[in-house]
Amino acid sequence: xxxxxxxxxxxxxxxxxxxxxxxxxxxxxxxxxxxxxxxxxxxxxxxxxxxxxxxxxxxxxxxxxxxxxxxxxxxxxxxxxxxxxxxxxxxxxxxxxxxxxxxxxxxxxxxxxxxxxxxxxxxxxxxxxxxxxxxxxxxxxxxxxxxxxxxxxxxxxxxxxxxxxxxxxxxxxxxxxxx
Numbered sequence: 591x592x593x594x595x596x597x598x599x600x601x602x603x604x605x606x607x608x609x610x611x612x613x614x615x616x617x618x619x620x621x622x623x624x625x626x627x628x629x630x631x632x633x634x635x636x637x638x639x640x641x642x643x644x645x646x647x648x649x650x651x652x653x654x655x656x657x658x659x660x661x662x663x664x665x666x667x668x669x670x671x672x673x674x675x676x677x678x679x680x681x682x683x684x685x686x687x688x689x690x691x692x693x694x695x696x697x698x699x700x701x702x703x704x705x706x707x708x709x710x711x712x713x714x715x716x717x718x719x720x721x722x723x724x725x726x727x728x729x730x731x732x733x734x735x736x737x738x739x740x741x742x743x744x745x746x747x748x749x750x751x752x753x754x755x756x757x758x759x760x761x762x763x764x765x766x767x768x769x
Contacts, residue, residue, distance in 0.1 A: 604651055630704075647681065656699050658697060659695070
């Protein structure tokens, strides 16, 4: 099988299997992916590190990526948690719509091909295909709201409902930093 055909096959797999793109039509998915940048990484190479500025998201065209973060357990010992992502998975999406730092490091566990979609690409998407950009933002908002809901429930479990609501409203009324 030729390299070009294999690449198209892998890209089609991303287009039709990506959970992140599921609310887009097939045509919209291909339009979206036309703005992505193909990057190849060797096994063991990092895509980004924890606390780096979030500049874009990635779709795994081929290979696998391990998202890792360290935490301190109740015995003050550092432990590492990881999540393995594979073909058609995506990661880093919230960095497009929000000014966030990376919460994990992303390390390739195999030779990996990624499709990167960055903030400037989103600007082009808004200009060329505003309807796709709106659907993209809806997906980001849904993800952020699910994360907020889970975090609130966890805060309630660890403290109480009042503290969870208080934190939510403090963030809501917090002034945005001036640019």
